[in-house]
Amino acid sequence: MLLPARLPLLMEFGGTLRPAMLFHSQPFILGFLPLCLAGFFLLGRFAEPAWALRWLLACSLFFYGWWKPEFVLLLAGSILANYALAGRIRRAAAHSPPAARRWLAAGIAFNLALLAWFKYADFLLHAALPQAPALHIFLPLAISFFTFQQIMFLAGNASGECTECGLLHYATFVAFFPHLIAGPIVRPRDIIPQLAARSVAIPRVDNLSAGLLLFLIGLAKKLVLGDTFGCFADTGFNAAALGAPLSFVEAWYAALAYGLQIYFDFSGYSDMAIGLARMLNVDFPVNFASPYQARNIAEFWRRWHITLGWFLRDYLYIPLGGSRCSPARRTLNLVATMLLCGLWHGAAWSFVLWGGLHGVYLVLHRAWPVRLPYAAAQMLTLLAVTIAWVPFRADGLHTAWSMLRGMAGSNGIALPQLIVQAVPPIGWIATPVPVLPFLGDARTLSFPEVSACLLLGWFIVLAMPSVQTLPVKARHWAVTASFAFSLQALFFAPHVTPFLYFRF
Amino acid sequence: MSRRSCISGSDRHALWRLAAACLASLLLYVVLCAEVLDRPLTLGFLRHELDAKLARGAALHGPKLVILAGSNGPYSHRCETIEPILHLPCVNGGVAVGIGLDYLFARWRPLLHPGDTVYLPMEEAQYVRSRTATMLGPDAAIMLRHDRATLLHLTPDRWAGALFATGLRDALVAPVEMALVAAGFRDARSALEGGTNAWGDHTGHTAALGMASQAVLAAETPWHADAAAIRDGYGSSLVAQFIAWARVHGVRVIGGLPTEFADAAMPDATRAAIRQLYLAAGVRFVELPNRSTYPRAAFFDTPDHLNQHWQMIHSAALAHALATQMARDANPEETVAVKKLLRSKGTDAVGRY
Numbered sequence: 037m038l039l040p041a042r043l044p045l046l047m048e049f050g051g052t053l054r055p056a057m058l059f060h061s062q063p064f065i066l067g068f069l070p071l072c073l074a075g076f077f078l079l080g081r082f083a084e085p086a087w088a089l090r091w092l093l094a095c096s097l098f099f100y101g102w103w104k105p106e107f108v109l110l111l112a113g114s115i116l117a118n119y120a121l122a123g124r125i126r127r128a129a130a131h132s133p134p135a136a137r138r139w140l141a142a143g144i145a146f147n148l149a150l151l152a153w154f155k156y157a158d159f160l161l162h163a164a165l166p167q168a169p170a171l172h173i174f175l176p177l178a179i180s181f182f183t184f185q186q187i188m189f190l191a192g193n194a195s196g197e198c199t200e201c202g203l204l205h206y207a208t209f210v211a212f213f214p215h216l217i218a219g220p221i222v223r224p225r226d227i228i229p230q231l232a233a234r235s236v237a238i239p240r241v242d243n244l245s246a247g248l249l250l251f252l253i254g255l256a257k258k259l260v261l262g263d264t265f266g267c268f269a270d271t272g273f274n275a276a277a278l279g280a281p282l283s284f285v286e287a288w289y290a291a292l293a294y295g296l297q298i299y300f301d302f303s304g305y306s307d308m309a310i311g312l313a314r315m316l317n318v319d320f321p322v323n324f325a326s327p328y329q330a331r332n333i334a335e336f337w338r339r340w341h342i343t344l345g346w347f348l349r350d351y352l353y354i355p356l357g358g359s360r361c362s363p364a365r366r367t368l369n370l371v372a373t374m375l376l377c378g379l380w381h382g383a384a385w386s387f388v389l390w391g392g393l394h395g396v397y398l399v400l401h402r403a404w405p406v407r408l409p410y411a412a413a414q415m416l417t418l419l420a421v422t423i424a425w426v427p428f429r430a431d432g433l434h435t436a437w438s439m440l441r442g443m444a445g446s447n448g449i450a451l452p453q454l455i456v457q458a459v460p461p462i463g464w465i466a467t468p469v470p471v472l473p474f475l476g477d478a479r480t481l482s483f484p485e486v487s488a489c490l491l492l493g494w495f496i497v498l499a500m501p502s503v504q505t506l507p508v509k510a511r512h513w514a515v516t517a518s519f520a521f522s523l524q525a526l527f528f529a530p531h532v533t534p535f536l537y538f539r540f
Numbered sequence: 541m542s543r544r545s546c547i548s549g550s551d552r553h554a555l556w557r558l559a560a561a562c563l564a565s566l567l568l569y570v571v572l573c574a575e576v577l578d579r580p581l582t583l584g585f586l587r588h589e590l591d592a593k594l595a596r597g598a599a600l601h602g603p604k605l606v607i608l609a610g611s612n613g614p615y616s617h618r619c620e621t622i623e624p625i626l627h628l629p630c631v632n633g634g635v636a637v638g639i640g641l642d643y644l645f646a647r648w649r650p651l652l653h654p655g656d657t658v659y660l661p662m663e664e665a666q667y668v669r670s671r672t673a674t675m676l677g678p679d680a681a682i683m684l685r686h687d688r689a690t691l692l693h694l695t696p697d698r699w700a701g702a703l704f705a706t707g708l709r710d711a712l713v714a715p716v717e718m719a720l721v722a723a724g725f726r727d728a729r730s731a732l733e734g735g736t737n738a739w740g741d742h743t744g745h746t747a748a749l750g751m752a753s754q755a756v757l758a759a760e761t762p763w764h765a766d767a768a769a770i771r772d773g774y775g776s777s778l779v780a781q782f783i784a785w786a787r788v789h790g791v792r793v794i795g796g797l798p799t800e801f802a803d804a805a806m807p808d809a810t811r812a813a814i815r816q817l818y819l820a821a822g823v824r825f826v827e828l829p830n831r832s833t834y835p836r837a838a839f840f841d842t843p844d845h846l847n848q849h850w851q852m853i854h855s856a857a858l859a860h861a862l863a864t865q866m867a868r869d870a871n872p873e874e875t876v877a878v879k880k881l882l883r884s885k886g887t888d889a890v891g892r893y
Contacts, residue, residue, distance in 0.1 A: 481581060492712060
């Protein structure tokens with residue numbers, strides 16, 4: 037027997053076997069969430085709303101510190117520093133806009149320096165001095181997200197978009213557990229007024245039921261679908277990382293499985309986050325809108341991780357000059373934005389390559405806006421996105437290259453004998469083999485098993501409307517179809533896989 | 541706004557509808573898993589193997605030897621070789637490492653009688669397998685669909701595990717397997733990799749076929765449990781319970797070691813912990829001079845599976861060692877018979893591979 041394959045994944049999240057508190061974990065669902073909701077609404081019912089918010093802030097900090105308590109100090113320090121900076125910016129903006137801009141620049145530099153130190157120091161050091169020993173700096177959970185949230189707040193104070201708010205409201209906004217770890221990236225002007233409303237802690241059954249419904253659907257997307265496809269993707273990508281020559285079908289199945297894994301994982305997480313916020317009477321923006329149904333790459337980015345797209349557009353692309361400049365400069369802005377988007381996802385060249393690929397896709401789309409039939413446009417977009425996922429998922433550029441070679445058919449096309457016997461003409465292009473060693477569990481039946489799962493997954497993402505546009509009745513049907521499987525995965529599946537976006 | 545919660549009729553209905561959807565999901569799931577969905581190829585293979593071995597056990601009247609383990613039982617041991625050496629009917633009762641020991645023992649207990657001997661060359665993983673992993677093994681779905689009588693005799697956590705053993709992958713592939721079986725599908729590999737003989741041994745894992753796996757075997761680093769994990773393992777507690785039952789019912793239990801690579805054998809402390817588990821329970825423990833270790837070239841595809849040639853050699857050596865152990869605590873007539881057997885075979889055969 038070999039070591040469980042998932043163990044290093046948990047180790048990766050802290051060098052300890054205790055994972056972060058995940059929305060889809062038993063401690064969260066059975067312990068944290070009921071206690072948090074009960075305390076929040078009881079305090080809202082019997083005390084001032086400020087006490088309910090203090091409870092919510094305490095719960096959020098506990099949620100954050102569950103993984104590594106020492107990082108609560110970092111989060112708290114960052115919140116206090118940014119709150120003080122925002123005050124400076126606001127006061128300066130009232131009588132000296134240049135001074136406000138200087139304070140804003142200092143604030144942004146402070147946040148980016150913190151992010152750069154924790155997330156990119158080793159990457160930059162290695163890029164500059166490849167022989168230098170690694171610093172092994174530990175990446176605090178969610179730093180990419182709370183850095184962006186706070187930059188938005190500082191910028192909002194400079195522009196006058198954000199009005200003055202108390203420290204409690206600001207701290208609760210930043211640390212609010214539904215979005216703290218992996219978004220959605222919410223605008224301070226949208227959320228702080230909701231938290232400051234006197235009615236925020238009054239229990240509303242319509243919000244509770246709607247939030248719970250969304251949470252259950254998100255739970256199923258993550259646990260039932262995302263993790264299932266994750267197993268298939270891991271098999272292929274891990275084999276490629278070890279230098280195995282993946283055949284055409286194995287490589288494509290792994291890439292297609294990863295496309296589904298990251299969608300169900302992250303959109304499931306977002307649904308859960310939106311549902312949790314809704315239970316607490318806070319509305320979050322939609323983060324996914326059936327992105328794989330997009331007919332071009334620009335539309336894909338209007339549907340995928342929508343709140344990150346807003347942030348990049350408003351705080352990076354437009355300040356760089358956006359579209360209101362020369363075509364060459366516009367191209368540069370677009371590519372630079374996407375490269376930084378890739379780098380934000382992780383300090384590795386493979387993420388930069390992913391961002392660069394999307395930048396190139398966007399430039400090509402703008403330069404040659406070809407009109408294709410609906411299905412062809414959708415397939416072309418999907419093909420481009422799937423190819424870009426390969427470096428995003430691969431351990432390194434070498435693995436990505438190995439996967440892409442497999443997808444191009446350079447290692448041949450093999451199919452199980454069972455398929456070739458059933459449809460003999462396939463034998464003209466495919467070599468019959470007893471099993472495909474890097475597909476699923478490498479059993480005779482792995483091919484039909486993975487095929488059936490992929491068919492279901494791609495049917496859902498290509499043919500079904502997004503959760504947000506589903507009528508309530510259809511959402512109930514979705515729960516009927518999935519709830520038992522969620523329960524099965526939550527209590528009876530041997531592994532709990534962290535959300536992919538916890539890494540970013 | 542008032543600070544009291546406001547619940548309208550439609551709100552209440554929304555909650556009820558959600559609760560009803562969850563309940564309907566559970567009902568649908570249970571009915572489908574218990575009555576409709578089946579995996580006749582994946583789990584059916586294990587079920588038929590186990591049933592065939594139990595059928596042989598049931599057909600044997602009088603004392604018999606039963607080997608219980610994971611796949612190390614049928615792949616590295618050969619009752620066909622052992623039986624004529626011991627002059628004792630033998631059944632190779634092991635199936636796969638994932639089958640829960642509680643289930644395996646529960647199926648065999650009714651077929652074991654005073655005078656029977658059970659030899660347990662369990663894999664390390666079986667001793668340390670957790671209660672949760674045991675609850676969710678392949679036998680969970682087998683019991684829910686085909687063997688609820690045994691399930692009812694197991695603990696309530698096993699009922700829960702059986703009820704929720706089906707994940708999305710199982711649910712999707714079950715109709716595929718059922719359709720393939722209905723269409724007369726046969727696994728292409730089963731013809732290539734041999735089959736099971738009347739004793740329950742796996743046959744056909746020839747050295748020539750095993751050549752294909754030699755590169756993988758050469759690179760493999762076997763996992764080993766530590767001594768504490770063996771001592772505290774849930775599987776160990778199930779083995780101890782079985783030994784206690786066997787002693788009360790006059791069934792002789794003998795512990796043993798699984799086969800493993802000679803160059804990457806389990807640590808001495810682990811081996812000592814396994815040995816101690818049996819000795820502390822008051823039963824014998826067989827340890828061959830080579831400690832059941834063999835060169836990598838002797839294996840077929842994993843350290844639990846010797847190739848056919850070495851399966852027979854290991855079984856012959858084991859049979860002689862078992863004969864010695866069985867003679868020590870057998871009744872005088874049996875001892876004389878076994879001593880005669882040992883003399884006829886030559887004592888130098890014992891301990892040799």
